[in-house]
Amino acid sequence: MVEVVTARPQASDGPRERVRQRRGRPRWAPPAAAVAGGVLLLAWQGSRYGNWLVDDAGITFAYARSVADGAGPVLQPGADAVEGFSNPTWLLVLVLGKWFGLFDRGTLFGVPDFVLYPKAIALLCCAGILVACYLAARRVSRWPALVTFATGVVLAAIPSFVIWCFSGLENSLFALAVCALAVHLFLAVLDQRLWTPAVAVTAGALAAFAALTRPDGLIYLAAYPLVSLILIPRALWRTGLRHALYSGLAFAIPFGAYLLWRYLEFGRLVANTAVAKHQAMPTPHDLTRAGELVQYAGAPAVIVAVGLVGLALATPSKWRDGVVALLVPLALAMVAYCVLQPDWMAQFRFATPVWALAAFVVVISAAELLSRLRTRGRVLVALTLVGALIPSGVALADAAKSYRADSDVPLCWIALRFGGFVNGYADIIGLQQGSLLAPDMGGSSLTSRLRLIDMAGLTEARIADIYAGKDTVSLEDYVFEDRKPTFVHTHGAWLANGLTLDPRMTRDYYQIQGFRDASGADEDWVRKEVVRDEQQLQQLRQYSSDVLSHLLPDYQQTGECGGVLRPGKTVPR
Numbered sequence: 001m002v003e004v005v006t007a008r009p010q011a012s013d014g015p016r017e018r019v020r021q022r023r024g025r026p027r028w029a030p031p032a033a034a035v036a037g038g039v040l041l042l043a044w045q046g047s048r049y050g051n052w053l054v055d056d057a058g059i060t061f062a063y064a065r066s067v068a069d070g071a072g073p074v075l076q077p078g079a080d081a082v083e084g085f086s087n088p089t090w091l092l093v094l095v096l097g098k099w100f101g102l103f104d105r106g107t108l109f110g111v112p113d114f115v116l117y118p119k120a121i122a123l124l125c126c127a128g129i130l131v132a133c134y135l136a137a138r139r140v141s142r143w144p145a146l147v148t149f150a151t152g153v154v155l156a157a158i159p160s161f162v163i164w165c166f167s168g169l170e171n172s173l174f175a176l177a178v179c180a181l182a183v184h185l186f187l188a189v190l191d192q193r194l195w196t197p198a199v200a201v202t203a204g205a206l207a208a209f210a211a212l213t214r215p216d217g218l219i220y221l222a223a224y225p226l227v228s229l230i231l232i233p234r235a236l237w238r239t240g241l242r243h244a245l246y247s248g249l250a251f252a253i254p255f256g257a258y259l260l261w262r263y264l265e266f267g268r269l270v271a272n273t274a275v276a277k278h279q280a281m282p283t284p285h286d287l288t289r290a291g292e293l294v295q296y297a298g299a300p301a302v303i304v305a306v307g308l309v310g311l312a313l314a315t316p317s318k319w320r321d322g323v324v325a326l327l328v329p330l331a332l333a334m335v336a337y338c339v340l341q342p343d344w345m346a347q348f349r350f351a352t353p354v355w356a357l358a359a360f361v362v363v364i365s366a367a368e369l370l371s372r373l374r375t376r377g378r379v380l381v382a383l384t385l386v387g388a389l390i391p392s393g394v395a396l397a398d399a400a401k402s403y404r405a406d407s408d409v410p411l412c413w414i415a416l417r418f419g420g421f422v423n424g425y426a427d428i429i430g431l432q433q434g435s436l437l438a439p440d441m442g443g444s445s446l447t448s449r450l451r452l453i454d455m456a457g458l459t460e461a462r463i464a465d466i467y468a469g470k471d472t473v474s475l476e477d478y479v480f481e482d483r484k485p486t487f488v489h490t491h492g493a494w495l496a497n498g499l500t501l502d503p504r505m506t507r508d509y510y511q512i513q514g515f516r517d518a519s520g521a522d523e524d525w526v527r528k529e530v531v532r533d534e535q536q537l538q539q540l541r542q543y544s545s546d547v548l549s550h551l552l553p554d555y556q557q558t559g560e561c562g563g564v565l566r567p568g569k570t571v572p573r
Contacts, residue, residue: 030145031138035130038152042126045156046166048404050559051115054345055409057168058442059459060085061114064094065104065446073265075445075459076452076567083262084441084459086271089213090170093121107563114446114565118168125172126155126165132176132183133360136326139190140319141367147360150367154359157393159400160296160348161355168411171352174213178329178353179360181206181220185227185325194325195236200224200243204250211255215274216336216350221251226328231321268461276457276464282339289338293351296399298392304384305362312365319368323361330357345408347399412561413552414440419447420561420571421547422487422524425512426450427570428539429530434486437479439494446565453485455494480504488525495521510537513544546573 062075063085071077075084085091094117097103103117133151138144155161165172181203188199203224210217225244232240263269294302309327313320333353343349366385370378418438426434426449438444439455457463462478465471471478475497479485488509490500495516499505500523510531514523524544531537551571555561562569 031131031134031148034145034148034152035127035134037149038130038156039123039127041152041156042162042165043123045159045162045400046119046123048400049163049166049407051112051412052407052559053115053118053168053411054407055411055414055440055442057118058411058414058444058446060087060091060094060170061104061168061411061442062445064091064098067091068095068098068104075441075454076448079451080461081265082459082461083266083268083271084273084454086215086273087170087213088258089209090173093173094118097121104565112560112563112565115168119166122165122172125176126152128176129155129179129356132179133364136183136186136322136360137364137367139187140322141364142371143367147364147367150363151360154363155355157396158297158355158359159396159403160351162400163347163403163407164349164352167349169349170213171349174210174217175352175356177206177210177213177217178220178333179356181210181223182326182329182357185223185329186322189227189231189322189325190319194228194231195239195243197243197246200246201250204247204252205254207247208251208254211251212258215271216340219332219336220329221248223329223332226332227325230324230328266461272461272464273458275461275468275470277341278468279341286338287335289342290334293334293337293348293354296348298388298395300388301392304388305358308362308369308381309365312368315372323365326357326361330354330361333357347403347408409440409442410555410559411443411446412559413443413555415443415447415561415565415569416551416555416571418444418489419565419567420569421551422489423447423449423568423570424543424547424572425487425524425526425540428543429526429532429536431486431530434530435483436487436489437483437485438489439491443561443565447567447569449568450486453479453483455490455497475499476502476504480508484508484527486527486530489523491522495523500525512537512540513548543573547571 059075063073066072066074066077069077072081073083073085074081094103097113097117098105102108103113105113107113108116130148130152134144134148137147141147161175165175184199184202184206185194188194188196188203193199204221207217207220207223210220224247228240228244259269262271266272268275309323313323333351337348337350337354340350366381370381373381418436418440422436422438425431431450433451435451435453436444436448437453437455441452441454441456441459444452445459452459454460454463457467462471462473463475466473466475466478473482476499479488479499480502488499488505490497505525508529509525509527512524512526515521516523526537526540531540
């Protein structure tokens, strides 16, 4: 077992430091410049996606609105309490934003605050990640500011990291929690404080925060025990076990409290989203999914990165045991990505912590290796890095360009298409109360004045149970015999659920519009009993024809849906 070493002494009282301060260069200037530079790069890359937010983010936005307005944890005021979110800490951030007038109020600096606020929080989280990198790098590297800035450059070059950090979802906060845990363990190892109650309790609390930010954050409960198991001398096994229990208790108190509230409020021990997705038990074969990330980053770049980390660890050094504390959370992040059921969204939404930790580990390992080499060796390493990174850089740039041209379901498009547009249907038939069955709930829940029924089951407990095989009723029977929605919309893969093929669809509903061709499929239906006569049905069809012909092209041109999203908003002809 390699001996855990203490931190290198600081030179804050040395002559160089005094001279630098007399020249007007405070100690915080280099790290501040490094963090600011990395944040600016990330902000610039994020801005290239415009006001895009993924529609799933709107689900949490809607719950935040309901909670902040006193309606409780519901998708819409008056709806049943269903845990259609899986990110309680991110929900809390949004609720606080609304209470302080920063979110869901209007525009800030000419930008809708439902866009600006979550993206600004994401940028702060990215800054926090780089600050954590600097706190670790300054203890082991001669160039901590350079390591921090280089980490920011690498992260800004990875579209997957940028896209999902600025998507409106919780990814940036989740990555910050995981990085904070990894750096906390790293510094504890360097200071020989790993087996102390304060470190153990803090590690457990950070793991609980991660688990309350994303369901897969539960895996980080294992970070502290695993680091201890790897590094602890045999003579201290009992001490390590005791502190692992401290860490587990610190995790169990906040997480257990939330589980109790969840059960009392929603009647489930897991989020409804987990039930709807019916996550299968992981198998060893799932670990092969790590190859997806290798292919995305580029095999040559990954091989070189692994080689750099291996060479840096091969030689005994002051920081080698500390790097173990970084590699353990990184390995857990990889396992979490592999065992999660593959997501339909592009650009590896569940890999955000992997990119953050991997970027820092590789950059700090490269700095450590370069510090040991002579000039010729440094040139060789630099040339190898450049040669490996150029193909990856080109491929990643192409991936970013492709995603900008065809991003995953935008919140604003759903707000227009299933919120405002379907509100127009309701206005034509004079509908005061009604319901809409559709698969996209984010933008819909912020703008629809109809009661929403989630075809995906994320915010609908009964449909989630049907998908999970926990209910004997079929989806078709539940929809046609129980809920009887006023409007039904289905498109793409959702046509495969069989609703539109059921004879009760044409028995009970008129088709307002629809098409099925090589480009996809899209259908709107209205319940026959709410349509007064044939003339009113033709009015619905004419409205659909007039609006849909320009709605998507208009949205694609602006990428916007207004400064404020409120129920009742209607798309004009």
